[in-house]
Amino acid sequence: MKRTAIVGCGQTDHNGNRFDVTGVELIQEAVSRALQDAELTLDDIDGVVIGNMDHFEGINGVELWSISGNGGILKPTIKLTTGGTTGSTLAIGGYHLTASGLFNKLLVIGWEKNSESDTTGAITTAFDPVWDRLVFAGAISGLAVEASAYMRKFGVTEKDAARAVVRDRKHAVKNPHAHLRREVTLDEVLRAPLLSDPIKALDICPRTDGACAVIFANEDYAEKICPKPAWVLGAANRHPYAYLGDVEWYPLKSLDLAAKELYAKLGIKEPLKEINLMELYTPYSFANLSWIEALGLAKPGEGAKLIWDGVTDAGGALPINLSGGVLSTNPIGATGLIRAAECAHQIMGRAGERQAEGVKKALSTGFGGCFWSDILIYGSEKPS
Amino acid sequence: MVQKNRLKRSDFIFIESGEAFQPFQYSVGKEGSRFFTELRDHKKFFGLKCPSCKKVYVPPRKVCGPCFKTMEEWVEVGPMGTLSAFTILRFPFIDPETGEKKPVPYGYAFILLDGASTQFQHFLKVDPDWPPTIGIRVKPVFAENRQGKLSDILHFEAA
């Protein structure tokens, strides 16, 4: 049982179609940047963990197919995959595997090349072939249904949701890795074409090609590699429901339960005050209102107020998604891991133009599957 | 530093997977088979009731997840139900079932069938004169030629 930290991160140049590289080369781009960030070489790494969603690229056994680019040749190599939560599941895996002492320096990689298939078609295959597939239409349809139930319950408006889009897209301008780096206005969001009521084109995340690599090291190595490592304080998750029809629409139960478990474990009573920064896997606008209620930042139905008050903007009391979030960049298998990397770089003081001040505790989430959630909390101080 | 790609798309070669696909014969299991048989032969819906929490599951399955108990008690549910959430799909995408673009727009509904504890998903008939709202009563419209699958129901519509 060892304390463990993130000591280096690398992201590719994410965009809508990285036709200039193969999947293996895309992975390698993130790996070499992470190694550079940690000032390590592949020889220092004693294991590789990688994840994506198989059917998005149409390759079985991705960890073995991509091994020349992922650095796993003649090393332990493991694939983790849980759908949208893959990236955060990878971060949780990196934490457990290094904390176990079986691995000292572990390379963790999430990636997706969404441009190579029809994303909605591929996500639709995520649901039960007999019961769900006939009517289901990818992530957007499930989220639209959640939004409709949330709006109905609390009288939340499309304008409230649009404000969260404006925030994330404004933050993205300062992130050189973001896919969409153009600011948008409330009006633009509200007038964008309707995709699936009430979700409009700018309410939803883009399809992105990209990879992210994160190096985890345990206490025997972390401080030697990185002057200010981002210690992992804990993780929790919930992946309930076998069919979409089992989902209870409010609150996001998986996040509510996982957050409660982790807060209790770490003695966190007032997350809004005790956590300095969050990177949330909020793939559509309404999630930025409703899911922060599940995280205990606002009372039911009052998430929007926090957003309008600017509390979660850059410079606010609890900045959320300074990277621009998932609404600006979404290479699915990497997305949850990018959240971890962004928190880590903020703690390390390596977040460049998007750096927040005095980040002592940061929180990242992952979302996917059948309304599943993963959550991790990081700290600047080595846990006792 | 992030660099822009210097080469254009036309400078690259792409390889198409063509019509390659993976054919499957999915097992529906004992519970699912009973459900589809009843639907096909009698236009009836059946769920399974948990002996512990008493929740009625549709689709029926062997185990109640939260109680981890085997379910054996069949309960007839529906055919009427209440609309618990919905959206109207307006964007085109490739339907993995057919390989074709799915015709849009269509109503996508979560329906709480009378007597069931979980929601049943299906198409919702959307009528310009009848804007759907959460909470309305809905009924199924069945296909003439039923084969024991979900499309034995054409859609749900306002009751």
Add this chain to the structure above:
Amino acid sequence: MEPVAIIGVGQTVFGSNRKDQTYADLVYEATTAALADAELTIDHIDNIVTASNDFFDGRTISSMAVGDACGAAFGNGKSISTVEGDGSFAALYGFSRILSGSYETTLVIAHSKSSEGDLRLLTNAFFDPLTERSLGLDWVSAAALQARVFLKEKNISNIQCGNVVVKNRASGAKNPKAHVRKPLTIDEALRSPLLSAPLKETDVCPSSDGAAALILAKESFARKKSPHPIWIRGMGLCADAPFGERNLAESKALRLAAQKAYQMAGIDQPTKQIDVVELSEQFSYQELLWMEELNYQNSSRVNLSGGCLSAHAWIVSGLARMIEASLQLRGQASNQAANVKRALAHGQYGLCGQSHSVWVLEN
């Protein structure tokens, strides 16, 4: 390293086409069997690692279908993760979750129903789409290439391979969980029709439907609650270069994985110090190749369960080997050896054994 124990095991019967069961049903059967074997209930389990493969299950995020069936939703729900690869790799992650101090008891569960899809196409998808896939290769034709180079390099005869089939099928006949339970003579093995030269039908393992579950626990829990703890003393995992980029006549990855496991367990003379071995041999020649890389010479102590040549569910196989090795250590195996104190279990994944896990277990 703090000791971690295997405290419960469960397997379904392996069969060619379990049409009456969804793969979630198979998972439920194996999970409840493992809990009963451990004399525990689901509330004793504090986290779960599943193993599955989206291609074999014919859907993305196929683990979604098994969450309820393995108890992940029980009560307020449990922390869960999913490994894609051999079940023994999932066991490694489950093992590390206990060593990390985050959890006390991990349920590891693997399933597959390859009868639902087309195995040739499913395994063709392991190959690189740009360079190899269009050649029409699948897992059997790839293995034929490996067999050709290995048999030639080591001067191994058809009869030696046939003897592996005869031995494992004889053992499999005694195993009530096995898929193929009919013994075979050496003549029958040698006269079996060619599938992809030099591989004959009987050289190839069946592809079975089935599931297996293992319950791991930290030492304090195991000593208090388990009637028959089996201790993990060593483990190694290692992956090799892709199919087209390595010498198929050897397996450096398996050698390294074994070295690591032997070192942890303090083994320097494997043949002397290990009483029984459960190998993942998808093909007869692979048993000979894997034994060589494990530096293990006593073939009569290998695959007493019948091995993969008697039952082989993709994804599940390595976990099934760990279970059979544990049963030997408990003295409860179908084809029990005498005085078993230390056992080795092996899992593999990918084309021609690209990735391997090696476990050393003791009672």
